Amino acid sequence: MRVLVVEDDKRLQEAIASVLADEQYEVDRASDGDEGYRLALQGVYDMLVLDIMLPGMNGLSVLRKLRSEGVDTPCLFLTAKDAVSDRVQGLDAGADDYLVKPFAIDELLARLRALQRRKKGAGADQPLSYAGLTLHEHRLEGDYGGTSIKLTSKEFELLSYLIRHKEQIVRREQIFSSVWGLESEANETAVDLYVHYLRKKLQPYGCEHYIRTIRSVGYMLKAEGVYA
Template identity: 55%
Template sequence: MRILVIEDDNILREATVAILTGEEYIVDQTATGDEGLYLAEQGIHDVIVLDIMLPGMSGLEILTTLRNNGCAIAILLLTAKDSVDDRVIGLEAGADDYLVKPFAMRELLARIKALIRRKGNLIIEDQLNYGNLSLHSRLKDGFVDGEPLGLTIKEYEILEFLLLNKEQIITRDQIFDRIWGVDSETSLSVVDIYIHHLRKKLAVFELESVIQTVRGVGFMLKES
């Protein structure tokens, strides 16, 4: 799971990132609205933790832009403004949840986990399911009818990303940015190499075709 934290309070942002990293989430962070929008538009995150008051674009401007562009990423708004009107404005702009500062980190974690559980109704406890294919986050492995695939960490992360976005086209760039990072100097061709390895492991169970190639674009997890 990958989370983007957009928060200009350095102490709060660093504390949030530390807590989320400790929960084994992959976390990207920024303190400015403009960079936050750029990162959010890459489509590689599962949840965005978004402060309303930011230098540059405000959190509400980012939220409105993302929703107007069809972005469906789960967004949790953070704000110091404790009023009904502010909550309503944020929710009507498309926020999935709302948390008022100061807040307990336990509540932040609970809200994020709830948002992840809502994503496609795929998650049952620590498990993702699609047909007879399942992923177990604690074991970092995939299973077909209970039989392990024996995935490497990178293979697991790619398959998780595809499963979270089942039956949707995911570009090579999105996979690369999510798994290796937007600043990685690794070649984009590494995505195809890992997809090949994944298909070989799925082929043992005659499921290699569940990862479909969308020529010139990327890949999609879809049952034949």
């Protein structure tokens, strides 16, 4: 899956590209609208992540021009503007989705997965599952062996991240940047707190031990055996 990220904020661009690469996306980058347009015009990308406020051509102009040239690559707009009129303007320009800054990286990934499913013509969201745990992303619900688990949105995002990285050691800072976002006012202690909350939610189902603590590093979701 090849993605073009067009973002002039170097720190945000690097962070997005790094996370997408970790998720096995092939990533190209551009820092202004003219370069982004030139690259996207090649038609080699599966998805575009396009900031609206860019040097040179802005994102709206880039996408309108691409659509007029027959480039139909699914596009996710990034913007700091949250007014309904701004969202309407972006969608009318040809965007497939719209994400307001600041955002959690996990939400960005979920939006891209949704665009990917839409492009493939999938009719319904596929649940995330691991060792009896199931998360239904389209309705933000979980269950264990068919029994419903009530989760807050942040608990859901955390468990979703752990399931997608099952049986891998994930660093605390990786979890924080993906679930809370790069510009969150919280800090990494929130990860430990929500792991505690999540274990309490899983305890009645006997699967709280799935979330292993990797001392001084982070966590791992692993159902079998004991990780020392």
